[in-house]
Amino acid sequence: MNIVFKALNDPIRREILEILKERDMTAGDISDRFDVGKPTISHHLDLLRQAHLVSSAKDGQFVIYSLNTTVVDEIMKWLLDLKK
Amino acid sequence: MNIVFKALNDPIRREILEILKERDMTAGDISDRFDVGKPTISHHLDLLRQAHLVSSAKDGQFVIYSLNTTVVDEIMKWLLDLKK
DNA sequence: AAATCATTTCGATATTTGTCGAAATATAAA
């Protein structure tokens, strides 16, 4: 839970999730959407993966990232419990 | 949005929300639940209030904090949109 | 095999953040 909220606590990481909602993308394509260096994006992707918010699959020299919504359900459950 | 996720990115602050779910409490009573100093809890409460996750009302020398769930809806909306 | 491309790792740095004790503020009680 801790690591999920940590992963969500960054505008770039949240935007990455929104981008991946549309379609899976390579690390490079994701990086092109932002004004920060590739190492930085790589680090953000690593945090998102640690939180299981994204998953990655190697395709040749590319790494394709995709959104993983199963953890989103857990957060929503926690939030819903706050309202009950 | 940024400040809400920042506020949620701390185990103590999340536990404060869970405690306030049961009943409104004074700053001191909240502080007694944790192993950190009162200034620290006061700071956490300040962040939660900035995010509008709690509201505070002064009652004599006490300050009573209460949970505010309206912002929770916004987070859930953002999360739900991720799944659609 | 050498050169190129995609991605990550490394080392360093500036900023943010959680925490503390002491001091300040505000209300209540004696």
Add this chain to the structure above:
DNA sequence: TTTATATTTCGACAAATATCGAAATGATTT
């Protein structure tokens, strides 16, 4: 009007974090 109680503000510090350029790794192409 002192004294006590509740809470916040202040100043400082250590740990965590986002970012960068350079180097390393892994895969493709020539």
